[in-house]
Amino acid sequence: MQPLANITPLKPAGAVEVRNVGQVFTTSTQDVVALDDVSLEVKPGRFVVLVGPSGCGKSTLLMMMAGLRQQTSGAVLINGAPIPKPDPNRVGVVFQEASLFPWLTAEENVEFPLALRGTPKAERRAKAQDALKLVGLDGFGKRHPHELSGGMKQRVSIARGLVQDPPVLLMDEPFAALDEQTRMTMGDELLRIWAATGKTVVFVTHSLTEAVYLADEVVVMSARPGRIVDRLTVSLPRPRTYDMLSGDVFGGLRDRIWRHIRKSA
Amino acid sequence: MGGTLGLKLARVAVVVAVFLLWETLSRTGVVNPRLLPSASDSLAMLGELLQRASVRNDLIVTASEVLTAFVLAVPLGAIIGFMIAENRYFAEVAKPLLFFAFSIPKSIFLPMFILVFGVGFAEKVGYGFFSTIFIVIMSTTAAVESVKVEHLTVARSYGATTAQTAFRVYLPSMLPVLLEALRISMIFNLTGVMLAEMYASRDGFGHQIATWGENFQMKQLLAGVVMISVIAIAFNELIRWIETRCSHWRT
Numbered sequence: 408m409q410p411l412a413n414i415t416p417l418k419p420a421g422a423v424e425v426r427n428v429g430q431v432f433t434t435s436t437q438d439v440v441a442l443d444d445v446s447l448e449v450k451p452g453r454f455v456v457l458v459g460p461s462g463c464g465k466s467t468l469l470m471m472m473a474g475l476r477q478q479t480s481g482a483v484l485i486n487g488a489p490i491p492k493p494d495p496n497r498v499g500v501v502f503q504e505a506s507l508f509p510w511l512t513a514e515e516n517v518e519f520p521l522a523l524r525g526t527p528k529a530e531r532r533a534k535a536q537d538a539l540k541l542v543g544l545d546g547f548g549k550r551h552p553h554e555l556s557g558g559m560k561q562r563v564s565i566a567r568g569l570v571q572d573p574p575v576l577l578m579d580e581p582f583a584a585l586d587e588q589t590r591m592t593m594g595d596e597l598l599r600i601w602a603a604t605g606k607t608v609v610f611v612t613h614s615l616t617e618a619v620y621l622a623d624e625v626v627v628m629s630a631r632p633g634r635i636v637d638r639l640t641v642s643l644p645r646p647r648t649y650d651m652l653s654g655d656v657f658g659g660l661r662d663r664i665w666r667h668i669r670k671s672a
Numbered sequence: 673m674g675g676t677l678g679l680k681l682a683r684v685a686v687v688v689a690v691f692l693l694w695e696t697l698s699r700t701g702v703v704n705p706r707l708l709p710s711a712s713d714s715l716a717m718l719g720e721l722l723q724r725a726s727v728r729n730d731l732i733v734t735a736s737e738v739l740t741a742f743v744l745a746v747p748l749g750a751i752i753g754f755m756i757a758e759n760r761y762f763a764e765v766a767k768p769l770l771f772f773a774f775s776i777p778k779s780i781f782l783p784m785f786i787l788v789f790g791v792g793f794a795e796k797v798g799y800g801f802f803s804t805i806f807i808v809i810m811s812t813t814a815a816v817e818s819v820k821v822e823h824l825t826v827a828r829s830y831g832a833t834t835a836q837t838a839f840r841v842y843l844p845s846m847l848p849v850l851l852e853a854l855r856i857s858m859i860f861n862l863t864g865v866m867l868a869e870m871y872a873s874r875d876g877f878g879h880q881i882a883t884w885g886e887n888f889q890m891k892q893l894l895a896g897v898v899m900i901s902v903i904a905i906a907f908n909e910l911i912r913w914i915e916t917r918c919s920h921w922r923t
Contacts, residue, residue: 473829474829475825475829492831493828493829493830493831494831495829495831498829500826500829500830502822502825502826502829503822505820505822506822506823506826508823508826508841508844509921509922510844510845510847510919510921519826519830519840520830520831522840523827523830523831523832523833523836524831551920551921552921553921
């Protein structure tokens with residue numbers, strides 16, 4: 408994994424490659440094809456969003472990239488190598504709400520991945536501080552999750568995903584439980600963090616607006632069987648701003664995704 | 673036991689009122705003092721009883737039975753409960769049966785314990801164990817089920833080993849429910865041992881209480897009731913205090 412990092416030290420490698428991946432769930436009555444011949448390539452440093460109707464397998468695909476689940480056929484490569492089990496050095500995962508440990512403070516939650524590897528306390532505390540600062544939570548480290556708002560909790564989750572400095576950050580509907588305003592703010596925050604760190608981000612969402620607003624590229628999937636039906640490059644300049652939301656380019660892209668999803672649902 | 677100073681004072685006032693009512697009913701003769709000796713007399717008797725070697729001996733006998741039954745029932749019940757909760761097949765089979773077993777009054781089995789173990793230490797410990805284990809199994813099952821799948825997935829995604837998952841996710845998730853289980857188990861355990869002692873025993877504090885009752889020694893009986901109540905409440909409150917310290921995050 409390291410050679411690529413040596414070539415571009417400031418922008419660590421983070422290529423994600425999905426090659427002809429299929430996933431079949433065998434139930435007692437029938438075989439269900441969850442993913443059918445899915446191929447996808449995410450170049451290092453890109454922000455790619457997966458959208459699609461419920462049951463299209465977008466979260467399943469993300470879990471395969473995280474090494475949390477194995478495909479029935481095909482290959483998933485992170486930095487050119489398969490990921491048969493979770494590898495926090497290559498991949499950080501940010502889950503939906505309620506994934507923080509409520510008995511740990513914010514900084515202890517962020518330190519969790521480091522604690523698992525036996526990183527010395529002082530080093531781990533320093534890294535957690537840096538990560539919390541990066542997500543805009545400087546000074547909130549001693550608080551427990553129940554003392555934080557929904558948006559702040561997700562910032563802690565992002566910090567936890569980043570603390571080991573993995574080249575790839577996978578996000579599974581991280582803002583789904585937030586209210587609309589917080590969601591938009593968190594989107595901007597995420598883009599700022601992404602720009603500052605140069606991570607490769609693969610982001611799953613139900614929100615078409617969020618998809619277009621955040622992404623370099625939107626990958627649209629269909630349900631039963633889960634397939635990629637379209638890929639859109641979002642050419643809107645960065646930094647993205649709110650007035651882009653009402654523009655023609657934005658509306659056109661969102662409509663195109665919506666037509667796919669309506670057909671599939 | 674939270675609450676403002678006012679609430680705490682109110683609670684103390686209620687307890688004092690109960691003792692005052694007790695004292696007054698007895699002193700004025702509204703209730704026959706032979707049936708209800710006054711609170712002050714009973715408390716004085718309590719002091720006297722604590723001096724007696726035979727009473728202290730009975731307390732030690734009961735305490736050793738209670739602790740033995742507890743030390744056997746809690747870990748074993750916890751292990752069985754954990755296995756049931758972790759294995760879906762086992763859980764499907766055992767869970768309704770456990771509910772059946774739990775709903776049966778345990779006291780109807782007491783004569784069988786006497787027949788099998790004879791009157792003595794083993795019978796009382798056995799019956800205390802039997803009274804306790806079902807609640808431990810059921811509470812542990814509930815504790816395991818209180819562990820969130822999301823938290824396990826997080827641990828796995830950051831490469832946690834089985835031991836790390838056990839100590840860093842299962843244990844802290846389960847701790848509040850486990851402490852509660854410990855507390856409630858002790859109530860069942862103490863009830864079981866006291867009942868066994870009162871029903872058929874040659875020693876122990878329950879036996880002593882039964883004897884005082886049969887001999888119409890009301891002062892001694894009431895003193896004994898106060899003593900056991902204070903001990904039971906003290907243990908319960910100790911665990912509750914640990915509970916609140918360990919589960920401040922549970923809101």
